[in-house]
Amino acid sequence: RKNVEDFTGPRERSDLGFVTFDITADILNGKNGLQIIFDWNVKQLFLYLSAEYSTKNNALNQVVLWDKIMLRGDNPRLSLKDMKSKYFFFDDGNGLKGNRNITLTLSWNVVPNAGILPLVTGSGHVSVPFPDTYETTKSY
């Protein structure tokens, strides 16, 4: 985790977090209650991994680190290892340093052929702590 100037956003230094993760998900397996998800009225699932945490600046922060579109007919099993986040994990401020409780959750948006658009959160989630110091060497 580094403290870096975010050139895409507000012109102040903010914490930038680097997270690597594994995702194993079996969308067809009834164990997670996801078995009936890919029925005739489901066009696609928009899956996303979000990090949720609290900081001094903000009571609630949510940052989407990674997303994937899974169309009906695609392989419903996800087995991703050592993934780097797709998007920059910038905090609004310096709240990642020493933050012990970053919760990563996998959620998905069901897009039907026609009808309601539900947002579902997976039942598993992981807590990730950030160290107390910044890294000065390039490790990404």
Place this chain on the structure above:
Amino acid sequence: WPGSGGVCGGAAMDLFGDLRRMNKRQLYYQVLNFAMIVSSALMIWKGLIVVTGSESPIVVVLSGSMEPAFHRGDLLFLTNFHDDPIRAGEIVVFKVEGRDIPIVHRVIKVHEKGNGNIKFLTKGDNNEVDDRGLYKEGQNWLEKKDVVGRARGFLPYVGMVTIIMNDYPKFKYALLAVMGAYVLLKRES
């Protein structure tokens, strides 16, 4: 118009014949009927606005930035309840300050303060970068006040009619003329 042809001229004569044969009372009745239909439609629309809390509860998708989920011409149904928190992953419809065009994208970052103050960032599923380039000059985040509503349901293709009417105004006028003529001349048996 000169040179229109015999068939068009014949139909026009029938129309005028019909109109003259109706007496004043029938004409007023038809007009009132028409006004009632328009008022009912408006009431239903206003009712939807109240029930959903959104100033525009039904919107048409105008661009391909959310493909393959939504395509140009799809219809979206929105709600905008005040107590609904804005969370990552939700599909929101928002307007950039000063611009009229509603944009349908997904929330990818949320920062909420203890007092309920929320700022968030959006990105179209089909876009490589987030929406900061679309916001106002110097604006980095969206706020609750920019939100028109959250997408709760959707119907494919249905909104194409609105897009066609927008791109081809002659089609819109022709449609209105036909509808108007039909309603005014229809006899209730």
